[in-house]
Amino acid sequence: MADNWRADAERLRDARPGHVLFLCVANSARSQLAEGIGRSLAPEGVRVSSAGSEPSSVRPQAIAALAEIGIDITSHESTAIESVERPVDAVITLCAEEVCPVWLGSALRVHWGLPDPAAVEGSPAEQLAAFRAVRDELRHRLAVVFS
Secondary structure (H helix, E strand, O other): OOOOOHHHHHHOOOOOOOOEEEEEEOOOOOOHHOOOOOOOHOOOOOEEEEOOOOOOOOOOOHHHHHOOOOOOOOOOOOOOHHHHOOOOOOOOOOEEEOOOOOOOOOOEEEEEEOOOOHHHHHHHHHHHHHHHHHHHHHHHHHHHOOO
């Protein structure tokens, strides 16, 4: 998960976007984690949302991983890109193994390719551990963006 994310995070911080959008395919795991964390860290007045090119449903492991750190996303729903309220100032794509959705509107674009925790097979404990790893990485990166 280590790449040049810090420069991108600093660029986002310096841009002071009013609306940050997280994108992936299903809007069920990574982008939901990012939206929940982003909302908890963003200053007042900054809108944080997420969407996917093929929305499905929010993974229970994403809900559980965020609940462990006091963030409640039980009311979140998977959203289609076409439903995103505009304008969007910054778009962060989170796909790694699959083809990321494309944002056609104008916005500062950053790509943070993180592994899809929903793709992890194994015991429920192993699956939850994958969600925790992505959660923790997103917390680390978003703390820079919203510092």
